Amino acid sequence: MEPKLESGRLDSATLAKCTYRSVAFLTALYENSKYADICDEICSRFKVLDIGSFELTYAIPDHPNCLLQSDMDVRMMLMCLEMLNIRIVDILVKDRVNSNIEGAGQNHVESAGSNNVPIHTTPMSRTVETHSATGENEHLGNSTSHEDNAYLSQGWREYISHAGQKFEGGATEFRNKLRMYAIEMGFRFVYTRNDKFRVIAECFKKSEGCNWHIFGASCQANGYFYIRSLNNVHTCTSCTRGPKSKMMSSKIISSVIVDQIREKPTIKPADIVKDFKQQYGLDISYRIAWAGTKLAKSKVHGDESLSYHQLVWYRDALMSTNPGSHCVLESDPGTSRFQRLFVCYGACIEGFQWCRPLLFIDAIFLKSKYKGQLIGATGKDGNQGYFPFAFAIMDSESDENWSWFFDNLAKVLTPEGRTITFVSDRNKGLIEGISNIFPTSHHAFCLDGLKKNLFSIFPATYAKFFQERIVDLFMRCAYAPTEAAFEFNLKNLKDEGGAPIKTFLENLPKENWSYAYFKGNGYGEICNNVSESFTSWVSELWMLPICQMVDGLGIKLMDIIAERNREAGQWSSVLCPEMERTLNKTLIVGKDWNVTCSSASVFVVHAEGTITVDLSNHFCSCHDWQRKGFPCAHALVSGQKNSGSIYDYVSNFFKSSYFRSSYATLISPIPDMENAMHEGSDDRVILPPLSRKSPGPMAKKLQSVEKLPRAIKCGRCGAVGRHNKKTCTANI
Incomplete structure (x- = not known):
């Protein structure tokens, strides 16, 4: 196709530098030049292009991507250039999206220059399914592609386009984009000058005669930062975009994933490696991905050591924006290093009064640079949802820190005047803290944790059915409704479990795990599943710097309170929806039972056996009503027989009115932490704690008071205990 641009006087023409990939040519434009003429000229120079297979953009100062699509665009471009007194314009030729260009994967085109030197261009950053079985194309199969499978790095080729291009981020932005451009175009460069005012780079293969170079400088x-001069034509022997590039760096990774880190702080370097392979077609090492992730987190969340000092401002901001809150920050008086932080919002203090007097205590080890421990005290609302009440962050797990946590917990709970029931795993510091600070409260050990302990005391050589049998007998003891039933099941447990079970039970007070002896009201919640929900709730935050983590917890808490406040306003039932469903299911169970009235409040229910119900004392001889705090089927059919409202026998804690009151007080947002360290804050400096390795896995749960040693079965006497065949002293 012959070019159709009309000739004229060159001194009145505007020169257009048309660039496709890394190849460029110059042509003259006149005031009567047409858009079709420009396209014909481009197709005549770049043989791989056809009309309609590409699109054009041009650059003028402050506007590097102006569309060129019609004769009107051409006239407007020439008018602007004349007004700006510019005689040369850069026109960028780009492949049109979803175009099917025959031969688009060619690796080079012939230059129109006089010396006819082969100019190597960079293939598109896309994947392709090649149908060729021949050698070279098979190895280059990923270097060209159809646009439908474009990589996200395709836009990097536009990062460097023309002289005069502006970079508002200064030399740092320029260097990053220059590297990304080189990665996408498939070449390497070296700096001949590199400082914050000037950057000069040239092709790595300058020794082979390649004249590509770029010069950028800052404007005082x-x-x-502006590109002052650019020769964007490579004459070196090879310039092919591949899956690996020595221009890749952690800073490039950081700039690409910074938004991803903001949305998902817990993303792992291995996921970054996988994403770059799938989305960018680039192979990066785990080391570079790890370093890039660390840089991105620093950009998003700031310096981790400085975050500890920001806690001083955060504490003051929380107390001023949320009156009635309790927030205590302590540091070592000698070293000024962080020790512990306790947070309980005023909205939680007010709302917990309308929840059951029940708190689940759990702790997790943090994954941030300086480790530490996050402790949560979580309640349960009337709709069976978790109610985050208070949390604390400690520099380490110790008896002193546990005592300090419960001491602050007592300061917000004592004014309520209620006896609190605590549920937790066994932990020495935790147990002592509760008994010392809350001497009148009741403490239940989580049955799930005890079941795990039971499995651990028997070796794998024991049959699984035996282990399950021991656990079943133990649970029968735990749920035995009376002391007599407990003692009966306990005897069976000891008989079948032998010495290991007897040793296990010696240090396990029955008042802490058996319903028959437990003096508090656990509302049927003897498993610490609420704390598990809290752990899952905060898991996406435990890798953040401490101040950002605390702020994140506050935001999540603010959101959940506001959301449940809105939901509760739409309820019309007497009970919370979850408990209303439970009530209806329970009513169906006893619909065919016969009920006999014994007195004004005492009834006899004839079910599978004879059950006595005392409505006035909330008592049922099946003990489910007392154990769960919610009417059993026997109580409900008795209430119906009494011709009263069955809702009168349901605790107020399960009613919608109490639920609304639990979430009536909202949390006020805390100002942006960018404004931290304002006047009026404490002048002391908080340093991070000395980093120490957490025991076991980072997210390891609280350990039991003791880890019982594995039981050994003697090969001589057959007894299970702590001796073997060689040390056996039994008389045979």
Whole structure:
């Protein structure tokens, strides 16, 4: 196709530098030049292009991507250039999306220059399914592609386009985009000068005669960085975009994933490696991905050591924006290093009064740079949802820190005047803290944790059915409704479990795990599943710097309170929806039972056996009503027989009115932490704690008071205990 641009006087023409990939040519434009003429000229120079297979953009100062699509665009471009007194314009030729260009994967085109040197271009950053079985194309199969499978790095080729291009981020932005451009175009460069004012780079293969170079400098007037000169044509022997590039760096990774880190702080370097392979077609090492992730987190969340000092401002901001809150920050008086932080919002203090007097205590080890431990005290609302009440962050797990946590917990709970029931795993510091600070409260050990302990005391050589049998007998003891039933099941447990079970039970007070002897009201919640929900709730935050983590917890808490406040306003039932469903299911169970009235409040229910119900004392001889705090089927059919409202026998804690009151007080947002360290804050400096390795896995749960040693079965006497065949002293 012959070019159709009309000739004229060159001194009145505007020169257009048309660039496709890394190849460029110059042509003259006149005031009567047409858009079709420009396209014909481009197709005549770049044989791989056809009309309609590409699109054009041009650059003028401050506007590097102006569309060129019609004769009107051409006239407007020439008018602007004349007004700006510019005689040369850069026109960028880009492949049109979803175009099917025959031969688009060619690796080079012939230059129109006089010396006819082969100019190597960079193939598109896309994947392709090749149908060729021949050698070279098979190895280059990923270097060209159809646009439908474009990589996200395709836009990097536009990062460097023309002289005069502006970079508002200064030399740092320029260097990053220059590297990304080189990665996408498939070449390497070296710096001949590199400082914050000037950057000069040339092709790595300059020794082979390649004249590609770029020169950029900062403008003192506005601080921006500009490309002063650019020769964007490579004449070296090879310039092919591949899956690996020596221009890749952790800073490039950081700039690409910074938004991803903001949305998902827990993303792992291995996931970054996988994403770059799938989305960018680039192979990066785990080391570079790890370093890039660390840099991105620093950009998003700031310096981790400085975050500890920001806690001083955060504490003051929380107390001023949320009156009635309890927030205590302590540091070592000698070293000024962080020790512990306790947070309980005023909205939680007010709302917990309308929840059951029940708190689940759990702790997790943090994954941030300086480790530490996060402790949560979580309640349960009337709709069976978790109610985050208070949390604390400690520099380490110790008896002193546990005591300090419960001491602050007592300061917000004592004014309520209620006896609190605590549920937790066994832990020495935790147990002592509760008994010392809350001497009148009741403490239940989580049955799930005890079941795990039971499995651990028997070796794998024991049959699984035996282990399950021991656990079943133990649970029968735990749920035995009376002391007599407990003692009966306990005897069976000891008989079948032998010495290991007897040793296990010696240090396990029955008042802490058996319903028959437990003096508190656990509302049927003897498993610590609420704390498990809290752990899952905060898991996406435990890798953040401490101040950002605390702020994140506050935001999540603010959101959940506001959301449940809105939901509760739409309820019309007497009970919370979850408990209303439970009530209806329970009513169906006893619909065919006969009920006999014994007195004004005492009834006899004839079910599978004879059950006595005392409505006035909330008592049922099946003990489910007392154990769960919610009417059993026997109580409900008795209430119906009494011709009263069955809702009168349901605790107020399960009613919608109490639920609304639990979430009536909202949490006020805390100002942006960018404004931290304002006047009026404490002048002391908080340093991070000395980093120490957490025991076991980072997210390891609280350990039991003791880890019982594995039981050994003697090969001589057959007894299970702590001796073997060699040390056996039994008389045979």
